[in-house]
Amino acid sequence: MDNKQDILELLRSVARGQTTPEDALLSLKEEPFADLDYAKIDFHRSIRQGAAEVIYGAGKTPEQIVGIVKAMGERNCRNILVTRIGQEAAEELAAAVAVQYHPIPKLAIAFPEERPLRGRIVVATGGTSDMAVAEEAALTAEAMGNQVIRLYDVGVAGLHRLLASLDELMSARCVVAVAGMEGALASVIGGLVDCPVIAVPTSVGYGASFGGLSALLSMLNSCASGCSVVNIDNGFGAGYLASMINQMEGIKEEER
Template sequence: MDKNDLQQILKEFQDGKLDINETVNSICEKPFEDMGFAAIDYERELRVGYPETIYCKGKTVLQVQKIVESMLKKENNILATRANIEMYTAVKKVCPDAEYNELGRIITIRRHKMQLTESYIAIVAAGTSDLPVVEEAAETASLFGNRVERVIDVGVAGIHRLFAKMDIIRKAKVIIVVAGMEGALASVVGGLVDKPVIAVPTSIGYGANFGGLSALLCMLNSCASGVSVVNIDNGFGAAYAASMINKL
């Protein structure tokens, strides 16, 4: 149930189409489904504004398929992150209109269209190797009803490329910066804009990158104000926060 569902129930009660018991039963519908291996939180969107997202890594193909099948009952948009092609194939069997971004490893199901925001989220990537995280963020933000602009391969090794795109970046309401290696791009962007910057360190880099730890520490120690940092490779988390900011 989302806010629209609740408003519809209360309107039907107000119009006399539902009696008090029917109204109470509708509102008190079980808020989650216990599937044994998962408990699907149907009221997440009513509480926080966004439906529950399926994190697929660590789940079996069958578990992902069953979770999606359960969530389809509520006609909500569905987002499944870190999904492989086998999971998508299984989901496609229960939902033929499911879409898959292979690079971003993300499954999307759009049951209802959302009005896109006039303002947009800029997703700025240091390198092409960071694109899997970029695509995870972009698909998430888009499904949540945000306009998205991508700015790709503008890392500090060729900083003139960034300067050529500053008009797009500065017009965004919030900026996601995705970078591996030493993660310096977030600090550079943070020092050039008057918008909130959400930095995403990626696991891209040679050995001393420590799987993204060097980029994470660099971003956390940024001398540029207004830079917040999410976890390594967490494009979803960055897009979720950016969406909340963009819709304020």
């Protein structure tokens, strides 16, 4: 099934009793994808997972990125995320399609489209140096339809800065805590809030931080309940997971 008409025909087949609902669901989950030789674009990811495929820009040529984005745009995909894309590649992409480029996190949003923002996700950083990873998380969550509150430079070296934002923290459905060095921010926030905390270790720090490994291990060993941990510098993964948590909470509230 390559278009809406094919899906509509499948649904009509279910209505006629020629296809079981279970078989139709399986077909929708399994198809389709487009083979561009250098990439196989999964057009039904939004049906299976609720969000369209995201393009990891590092390691891809500008031509490959443009080709993938154009193919997705032709299928009416919007707010297409391209992570870890450099300035030169972003400029080539912008020459081909509508793009919003954010140089700090090196993230592009192709075919940007405004959408209603739901719930509230807080993205907090230990320091200003963590902003690149934090912005990747925040922009990912916003592109997926979530309201995001940014609390930057509220690390444990000056705890009063974090405590001054308790209202924002307490009203969040999910908090993304981004920190390098010893990574203590996630544990502190985890001990204050009643929502899930997604800890993001960053590679910020001096030699003994081992490129973020120290923060990663600290976050994994957190004594605060409700903390989960993503990979080092994985702002995208944190923003995506925060969106899933926020959207699920929104559905629960609507059902009530």
